[in-house]
Amino acid sequence: MTVIPFIWMLISSFATNSEIVKIGGSFFPTPTTFENYIVIQEKFNFMRMFGNSLFVALTLTVIVIYTSALIGFLFAKFSFKGKNLLFGLVLSTMMLPWAVTIIPKYEMMVNFGWLDSYKSLIIPSMVSAFGIFLFKQSISQIPNELIEAARMDGATDTYIFHKIVLPMSRNTIASLAIFQFLWSWEDFLWPFLMINSDEKQLISVGLRLFNGQYGTDYGGLFAATSISIIPVIIVYMIFQKQFISGVASGSIK
Structure with missing residues (x-):
């Protein structure tokens, strides 16, 4: 039921507008x-x-993964005063409706x-409370003995983070990469408010240009939308194995 509208959109992207809006038309419009x-x-x-x-989308995804992993590592493996309170404050930001922050951010x-x-698109979104929570829970599963053994061998915290923690968090990285790229790619309202020039505009906002004053070019809109979902599919295909294995390992535990 979820896939059928996308299949219809893809098929209709090869049809004329008159065929798309035709009452009682076929699911497979002709001519192609x-x-x-x-x-x-x-x-x-x-x-x-x-x-x-x-x-x-790629820039935000890379930055969010790194900052989330770094802060999640701090919360999971370091002890400092007020850690639980600070982590609670981070989680509390997830409870706020996103619309509440639009006017202050603007x-x-x-x-x-x-x-x-x-x-304006990248810097306010560089840190993700959801990503921090995801990595904190994941890194907490790494045995403390492994971290202490590395420190006894002379490894610095920076070395431990990049050479031990990150490689052991591949499944979490894949999960967050899929979610963050999708959220960044499909975001409409914030780029619509921030970007004014056409040469800097994003595709999610650009698709609205197919809606004219007296009608909509459905064929062009469906064709452009079909192309615009390709990066999301590619990202999922790249990370799906780690994403699924991460979900499976979590359910087994």
Whole structure:
């Protein structure tokens, strides 16, 4: 039931608008045409926006994975005053509806002069409470004896984090990579508020250009959307083995 609308969208991306909106039309519209894929670059700068989205999503995913792993390591394997309180505060940020923070964040971006800049898209999202929680729970499963043995051999905390903790957190990295890339790629409202120039705009916002004043180019919209979901599928295919094995190992424990 979930996949059927995507299959219909993919099939309809090869149909004309008249066939798509036709009442009582077939699930397999005819005639088939590749015109929708050919003209999407003419309708707007599709490849530029596609590249912008890819850059922002990949950058955010890499940064969030690293910061989440680092902070999760601190919470899992270090003892310091107020650790539980601080971790509770981090978790409490997950309880706030995202819409509540839009106006304060917007005012901050205006005051910083970051409007129409990728700084406004990347910097406020560099740290993820969900990612910190995910890594904290995962790294807590690593035996303390392993960490202490490395320290006795002269390993620094930096070495332990990069050479022991990160390699043993592959499943968690894969899980967060899938979620974070998907969230960044499909985000619409925040890029819509922050980015004003067409050359910096993201594909999620650019797709709305198919909605005209008097109608919608459904064929072009479906073609552009079909192409735009390819990176998400690729990311999942790359990390799916670690993601599934992480879920399986957690259920076995």
